[in-house]
Amino acid sequence: MTTRSHPGEAKWELRLYTAGQTPKSLAAIKNLKKVCEEHLAGRYEIEIIDLLKNPRLAKDDQIVAIPTLVRKLPDPVRKIIGDLSDTERALVGLQLKQLN
Amino acid sequence: MGKPEPLPSPRAKTQRGALAKTPTGISGLDEITLGGLPKGRPTLVCGAAGCGKTLFAMEFLLRGAEQFGEHGVFMAFEETEQDLSENVRSLGFDLDKMVADNKISVDHVRVERSEIEETGDYDLEGLFLRLGLAIDSVGAKRVVLDTLESLFGGFTNEALLRAELRRLFRWLKDKGVTAIITGERGEGQLTRQGLEEYVSDCVILLDHRVKDQVSTRRLRIVKYRGSTHGTNEYPFLIDEDGIHVLPLTSLHLNHPASSERISTGIARLDAMLGGEGYYRGSSILISGTAGTGKTSLSAHFADATCRRGERCLYLAFEESPAQLTRNMKSIGVDLAPWIEKGLLRLESSRPTLHGIEMHLATIHKQVKEFKPQVVVIDPISNFSNAGTAAEAEAMLLRLIDFLKSRQITAVFVHLTAGGNAWEKTDVGVSSLTDTWLLLRDIELAGERNRGLYVLKSRGMKHSNQIREFIVTGEGIKLEDVYVGPEGVLTGSMRAAQEDREKAELRARAQEFERKQRDLARRRAVLEAQITALRAEFEAAEEESKTVAEQDRTREREIDENRSAAALRRGADAAAAKGKRK
Numbered sequence: 001m002t003t004r005s006h007p008g009e010a011k012w013e014l015r016l017y018t019a020g021q022t023p024k025s026l027a028a029i030k031n032l033k034k035v036c037e038e039h040l041a042g043r044y045e046i047e048i049i050d051l052l053k054n055p056r057l058a059k060d061d062q063i064v065a066i067p068t069l070v071r072k073l074p075d076p077v078r079k080i081i082g083d084l085s086d087t088e089r090a091l092v093g094l095q096l097k098q099l100n
Numbered sequence: 101m102g103k104p105e106p107l108p109s110p111r112a113k114t115q116r117g118a119l120a121k122t123p124t125g126i127s128g129l130d131e132i133t134l135g136g137l138p139k140g141r142p143t144l145v146c147g148a149a150g151c152g153k154t155l156f157a158m159e160f161l162l163r164g165a166e167q168f169g170e171h172g173v174f175m176a177f178e179e180t181e182q183d184l185s186e187n188v189r190s191l192g193f194d195l196d197k198m199v200a201d202n203k204i205s206v207d208h209v210r211v212e213r214s215e216i217e218e219t220g221d222y223d224l225e226g227l228f229l230r231l232g233l234a235i236d237s238v239g240a241k242r243v244v245l246d247t248l249e250s251l252f253g254g255f256t257n258e259a260l261l262r263a264e265l266r267r268l269f270r271w272l273k274d275k276g277v278t279a280i281i282t283g284e285r286g287e288g289q290l291t292r293q294g295l296e297e298y299v300s301d302c303v304i305l306l307d308h309r310v311k312d313q314v315s316t317r318r319l320r321i322v323k324y325r326g327s328t329h330g331t332n333e334y335p336f337l338i339d340e341d342g343i344h345v346l347p348l349t350s351l352h353l354n355h356p357a358s359s360e361r362i363s364t365g366i367a368r369l370d371a372m373l374g375g376e377g378y379y380r381g382s383s384i385l386i387s388g389t390a391g392t393g394k395t396s397l398s399a400h401f402a403d404a405t406c407r408r409g410e411r412c413l414y415l416a417f418e419e420s421p422a423q424l425t426r427n428m429k430s431i432g433v434d435l436a437p438w439i440e441k442g443l444l445r446l447e448s449s450r451p452t453l454h455g456i457e458m459h460l461a462t463i464h465k466q467v468k469e470f471k472p473q474v475v476v477i478d479p480i481s482n483f484s485n486a487g488t489a490a491e492a493e494a495m496l497l498r499l500i501d502f503l504k505s506r507q508i509t510a511v512f513v514h515l516t517a518g519g520n521a522w523e524k525t526d527v528g529v530s531s532l533t534d535t536w537l538l539l540r541d542i543e544l545a546g547e548r549n550r551g552l553y554v555l556k557s558r559g560m561k562h563s564n565q566i567r568e569f570i571v572t573g574e575g576i577k578l579e580d581v582y583v584g585p586e587g588v589l590t591g592s593m594r595a596a597q598e599d600r601e602k603a604e605l606r607a608r609a610q611e612f613e614r615k616q617r618d619l620a621r622r623r624a625v626l627e628a629q630i631t632a633l634r635a636e637f638e639a640a641e642e643e644s645k646t647v648a649e650q651d652r653t654r655e656r657e658i659d660e661n662r663s664a665a666a667l668r669r670g671a672d673a674a675a676a677k678g679k680r681k
Binding site: 017019022024027028031051052055056058059062063064065066067068069077078079080081082083084085086087089090092093 | 207209210211215216217218219220221222223224225226227229230232233234251254255
């Protein structure tokens with residue numbers, strides 16, 4: 001594990017892919033903000049990409065499911081799908097919590 | 101002349117009022133499906149790993165773009181763009197160029213479960229967006245999803261996936277694209293995930309079997325809603341031109357029948373076949389045991405074909421071209437000039453090199469390329485090595501039909517195994533051929549000689565006689581055999597018999613001459629006798645004349661004397677009496 005990946009210090013860069021203002025997308029945005037505020041307050045950045053406006057990015061970033069959250073930083077890249085309503089799994093997916 | 105005609109496929113036309121179809125361009129497939137895949141609907145292509153699903157789908161797209169002006173989208177769930185491009189390059193397609201020309205769009209969808217955490221409700225809108233974008237970017241009419249089932253490996257929520265798949269197929273139909281969805285063969289069902297449940301219009305099953313170390317690929321249309329279709333398992337193969345599906349059974353028996361006759365290359369054999377040789381476009385079977393001159397006979401025919409300026413395709417399954425040319429030269433048939441002129445093509449391969457379908461397809465291809473008027477296959481008996489006897493027979497049937505439909509005269513050489521019945525071929529083609537020449541050994545007095553019969557020849561008055569078949573340095577000669585009380589004699593026995601006959605003839609001639617001489621002599625003798633007798637007769641006649649003369653003279657004298665005496669006595673009565681006299 002590199003120091004960058006250590007949740008305590010590194011800067012977090014998150015990207016959320018949605019397709020329009022669907023309930024699932026809205027729920028994902030809401031849930032994501034909540035998780036970040038609780039665990040990464042002050043050191044995260046969220047970029048929301050609406051694939052309806054930028055469909056080309058779906059191919060470039062290998063997006064199949066909507067919504068998809070991609071942890072660009074810290075390394076390695078992680079992908080989380082779903083509306084993040086399962087907070088436990090979201091934390092595990094973001095590696096903010098070890099699965100045990 | 102044997103004009104190459106397009107393979108007749110009247111049934112392949114789309115029936116009026118029937119389902120609209122999209123031609124695949126895959127050789128043979130459109131014939132079986134009677135026009136192609138259902139237009140604007142998804143088709144499921146399933147089969148085990150390595151059966152050719154991806155290639156099938158790719159060829160559908162590439163041919164669509166190349167031949168039918170229908171652009172396509174390939175959504176690959178397993179292979180990357182680069183892999184795909186390399187794979188199809190071996191089939192002569194330049195995928196990269198097609199992509200660059202905006203004819204085809206390739207999208208590799210990578211779904212890796214280990215990288216994905218599911219944290220709630222989601223859908224596959226991303227996939228739809230990507231597909232929609234790809235379709236719009238090239239104006240696609242054809243779509244391939246290969247292999248959609250990979251999604252099941254990437255996502256855990258199966259109920260959601262199934263709902264999304266149902267939505268996907270509906271969406272594809274709404275888009276009006278003709279789609280191929282590939283699926284891996286599953287246990288007890290066509291695909292592992294039961295995709296056939298969603299794709300209800302057309303299902304094609306591909307199969308790859310290995311039997312006796314020879315692999316055969318087969319294709320079957322499991323279902324084709326709203327259309328009739330061939331229901332058999334059709335062999336197919338993959339070669340450098342892509343997929344070739346071979347219609348198993350001939351669709352019809354309506355070959356044109358030419359009344360043109362062509363020489364066999366051996367004048368005497370022509371004479372045996374009604375005086376003019378084979379019919380053009382007929383199929384000829386030459387059977388016989390080893391070393392009876394089957395190849396020599398075929399080579400004569402090939403030579404005669406090229407002499408007429410026609411093309412001959414000679415498929416040799418036992419000899420290399422060089423060996424065949426050398427051997428035939430030794431019997432006075434020089435094939436080399438014809439090869440140089442491009443009139444003769446010798447192709448050699450081992451029958452076990454390919455499965456039987458591959459052979460058939462190879463022959464199809466060569467015939468289409470070379471456009472020969474005559475095809476010789478030497479021998480066909482080995483095909484049973486490459487498959488079962490039934491397969492070999494089915495293949496030959498198809499081959500005969502194929503060649504006949506193109507008015508190609510075909511010679512099939514069949515090696516009869518020793519000990520087998522003469523008038524039998526282990527590949528049951530004898531009934532399919534029009535002319536059957538049987539070559540056999542006649543073993544007599546410590547010699548094996550060759551005999552040739554015309555067992556049958558449809559549509560001509562052929563000879564019913566056995567001819568002795570002699571291979572000389574100047575080619576094949578057919579001689580009458582000696583048929584006598586001692587049976588059929590050949591070889592030196594025939595020669596001896598002929599000598600004997602000659603001696604007898606000479607003796608008879610001498611006897612005749614002797615008799616003639618005898619007669620002449622006797623005639624001479626008789627004539628001499630006749631002459632002598634005549635002389636005698638003449639002498640006698642002469643004598644008798646003299647005697648008569650003398651008699652008359654004497655009588656006259658007596659009369660005169662009497663008259664004189666009477667006168668002297670003066671007896672008038674006596675004088676009157678004398679006058680009365």
